[in-house]
Amino acid sequence: MRVTDSAVFDNVKRQVMNARQNVLTAQEQAGTGMRVQKPSDDPVAAAAARREKSRMALADAGVSATETATTQLEGTDSALNDVFAALTSARDLALENASSTASAENRTAAAEQVRMIREQMVALGNTNVGGRYVFAGYRDQTPAFSQTGTFVGDSSTKEVQALPGLHVKSSISGDKVFGTDSPDDMFSVLDKLSSALDANDPDAVRGLLKDLDTNQGRILAARTQVGGMIDGARVAGAVASQQSYNSKLEIGRLVEVDEITAATNLVQAQGALNAALAIAQQIPTGGLVGGK
Amino acid sequence: MSIASILNNGIKGMNATQMATQTASANVSNSATVGYTRRTTTILPNQTLIANSGSKRVVEPFIEKRLLSAKSGSGEASAQARAVSVLDNVFAEGDGSIGSALDAFQVSMANLGARPEDPATRQQVLSTASNLSTAFGNASAQLKTAMADTNAAVHADLTAVNERLHRIASLGTEIQKAEIGGEEASDMRDQRDVLIGEVAERVPVTVLDQGNGQISLMLGGSHQLVTPDGKVGELSTMVGDGGNIRIQKTVAGAVVDVTEQVKSGSVGGQLKARAGGLTEAQKKLDQLAYDITSAYNDAHKAGFGTDGVNNRNLFAEQPSLAGAAENFAVSIDVLDQPGNIAAAASATTTPSDNRNALALAAVATRGVAVGGQTVIEALSSLIGSSGSIVQNALQAESFSSGALEQIEALHQNVSGVSSDEEMVEMMKYQRAYQASLKVISMADQMLNDLLNIRG
Numbered sequence: 001m002r003v004t005d006s007a008v009f010d011n012v013k014r015q016v017m018n019a020r021q022n023v024l025t026a027q028e029q030a031g032t033g034m035r036v037q038k039p040s041d042d043p044v045a046a047a048a049a050r051r052e053k054s055r056m057a058l059a060d061a062g063v064s065a066t067e068t069a070t071t072q073l074e075g076t077d078s079a080l081n082d083v084f085a086a087l088t089s090a091r092d093l094a095l096e097n098a099s100s101t102a103s104a105e106n107r108t109a110a111a112e113q114v115r116m117i118r119e120q121m122v123a124l125g126n127t128n129v130g131g132r133y134v135f136a137g138y139r140d141q142t143p144a145f146s147q148t149g150t151f152v153g154d155s156s157t158k159e160v161q162a163l164p165g166l167h168v169k170s171s172i173s174g175d176k177v178f179g180t181d182s183p184d185d186m187f188s189v190l191d192k193l194s195s196a197l198d199a200n201d202p203d204a205v206r207g208l209l210k211d212l213d214t215n216q217g218r219i220l221a222a223r224t225q226v227g228g229m230i231d232g233a234r235v236a237g238a239v240a241s242q243q244s245y246n247s248k249l250e251i252g253r254l255v256e257v258d259e260i261t262a263a264t265n266l267v268q269a270q271g272a273l274n275a276a277l278a279i280a281q282q283i284p285t286g287g288l289v290g291g292k
Numbered sequence: 293m294s295i296a297s298i299l300n301n302g303i304k305g306m307n308a309t310q311m312a313t314q315t316a317s318a319n320v321s322n323s324a325t326v327g328y329t330r331r332t333t334t335i336l337p338n339q340t341l342i343a344n345s346g347s348k349r350v351v352e353p354f355i356e357k358r359l360l361s362a363k364s365g366s367g368e369a370s371a372q373a374r375a376v377s378v379l380d381n382v383f384a385e386g387d388g389s390i391g392s393a394l395d396a397f398q399v400s401m402a403n404l405g406a407r408p409e410d411p412a413t414r415q416q417v418l419s420t421a422s423n424l425s426t427a428f429g430n431a432s433a434q435l436k437t438a439m440a441d442t443n444a445a446v447h448a449d450l451t452a453v454n455e456r457l458h459r460i461a462s463l464g465t466e467i468q469k470a471e472i473g474g475e476e477a478s479d480m481r482d483q484r485d486v487l488i489g490e491v492a493e494r495v496p497v498t499v500l501d502q503g504n505g506q507i508s509l510m511l512g513g514s515h516q517l518v519t520p521d522g523k524v525g526e527l528s529t530m531v532g533d534g535g536n537i538r539i540q541k542t543v544a545g546a547v548v549d550v551t552e553q554v555k556s557g558s559v560g561g562q563l564k565a566r567a568g569g570l571t572e573a574q575k576k577l578d579q580l581a582y583d584i585t586s587a588y589n590d591a592h593k594a595g596f597g598t599d600g601v602n603n604r605n606l607f608a609e610q611p612s613l614a615g616a617a618e619n620f621a622v623s624i625d626v627l628d629q630p631g632n633i634a635a636a637a638s639a640t641t642t643p644s645d646n647r648n649a650l651a652l653a654a655v656a657t658r659g660v661a662v663g664g665q666t667v668i669e670a671l672s673s674l675i676g677s678s679g680s681i682v683q684n685a686l687q688a689e690s691f692s693s694g695a696l697e698q699i700e701a702l703h704q705n706v707s708g709v710s711s712d713e714e715m716v717e718m719m720k721y722q723r724a725y726q727a728s729l730k731v732i733s734m735a736d737q738m739l740n741d742l743l744n745i746r747g
Contacts, residue, residue: 001705002705002706002708002710002713003705003710004323004704004705004708004709004710005323005324005708005709005710005711006323006324006704006708006709007701007704007705007708010697010700010701010704011701014697037384038380038381038383038384038679038682039379039380039383039384039675039676039678039679039682040377040379040380040679040680040682040683040686041679041683042679043675043676043677043678043679043680043683044676046383046385046675046676046679047672047673047675047676047679048672049385050385050391050668050671050672050675051668051669051672053385053391053392053395054391054394054395054398054656054668057395057396057398057399058395058398058399058402058656060399061399061402061403061406062402064403064406065402065403065405065406068406068407069406131409132409132644137641138636138638138641138644138645138646138647139641139644140409140644141409141643141644154641154645156641156645158644158646159646159647159650160405160406160646160650161402161405161406161650161653161654164653164654164656164657165654165657167650
């Protein structure tokens, strides 16, 4: 075969250009840490990374949503704790004054205390966490109860999204907690108690103990429910957080290049370029024409 | 036989070897000249034909034919790779990309579900929706520009082709004249081949040798671009269906559509990129924008704003599928009115009712796009398919340039100059020249000796 001058030079030129291109690619990867910078670098990985990024973003939003929900629920739980304590004090007062040994003065003082407890209850019913009246359902920008103890909130149970398709409950309605949807609701029982104490009527006071127990039962049930919601929100938040972490790892696996590989590739590419350049310098310039 | 004829032989030998050395020296000095075809001088018995035939170009017609088609193939692949590479920019991830804008928008919907009463969260929905509209608009504009660029590139290529066709035609006439007059026209033939090669890089052509230095230059085998008698069929563009460019040939006022013949060359590559990858991406982008608009609008209309009003759009209604990406915008119903974002499922429970916000957030995981895909899946497929189009185009470019290099190497093997070979030739002819000189000097001696016999 005839080997012509331009064939020799074209061949070397191609090798040097290819080697330079490979060095450039390796430098980009090592410099940016990214293996896939544009879809054509690896279409399958780029497409998969797009889906993972969306998953990660929505999971992060879910983590934040469940954190907010947890804060709200913890505030609710703490309010319920106070409600239960106050109700227990009212029951203690009722129990003390249900026996014939208590004096009329005792009962009058107790009536005053029960009225204060009732006011405290309305305030607890209007607990506000982070700008939201936690017992007011969807109408959480306004108090759940009027000063007279009438429920003016919304009786829905709110939900938030932890992950697409995974919702967790984030509120309990004041209606259910304080029993305002039934005749033996806490506020009217407390009203009846203070009236019976004022009237110095131990039988009536004793008769209200059952209703006070019913209300205590409601609060306990509500606390159990809220406790479950807190657990639910925490678990869902952990799931979302895990999803976010997994997606992040997956994105890294899909589009990033680890430093060792990048550095090795760069060294290899530079070695190949040096070899190609050395070959270029070795082209016999003389031959039969003479010269060096 | 006479001593004079010995002298004559010597002179013919000197002439012939001088000619051959001249050819070899021309080869050496042109070893790097573009389009130069090496010449050979064949010395025939008695050195009789040398003066008439001169030197000959060394070409293998079969390789020349393959070289032209490889040039068209390479021109097509690199034009196509250049044209579709815009898809990489349109769909690359990063700030302002459709992907990140869509993520931000869907996250803002999820946040709306968590804090529907918060005006800042509502404002975030509007801002991300507006950013999404910008991202769609930019992507669509980039694709549009790329398509306009292919049209401009086709136009420029055809102008270059036409200019070369005229030069090829006039060279043909000159070659014919020169060769009939017994002159050497190798340089003009080289020049013509370079021009034909440049035409082949742009449109696929074949050469029919008509003898006497005349050729027909054919487009796609059936349409003459240059006739043997030097007439030129110019190529021009016209706008066809869907804004796609068509190619036509004008001969003596008659116009023929030759688009189907332009399957390769850079013009063919541009046409394919435009009608293929770019149009496809634009269509899919429009479809995605259209699907996002209708899915989010449907969900949004069901809910209520803080003013208790429902049946509002989130995005501007799309009059048609075509142009949906360009027309993608936040609806006038909610523009600058964060309160009008329909987070609530009831008119009486605003602003904290998040039920419709949850429904809006759930659109992200519903199969509302083509083929029952979610919006993100559809975008992801679009990124994957666009990436493949670019990747395939780059691979085709590298493959076809490899193929061209291989054929160019074959062409070089036959028609290129090897300095070593030419140096050996020159040594050979130098020896022959010296021998011829010796013949003359011996004949001279013989004549001298003869003359001295009587003396």
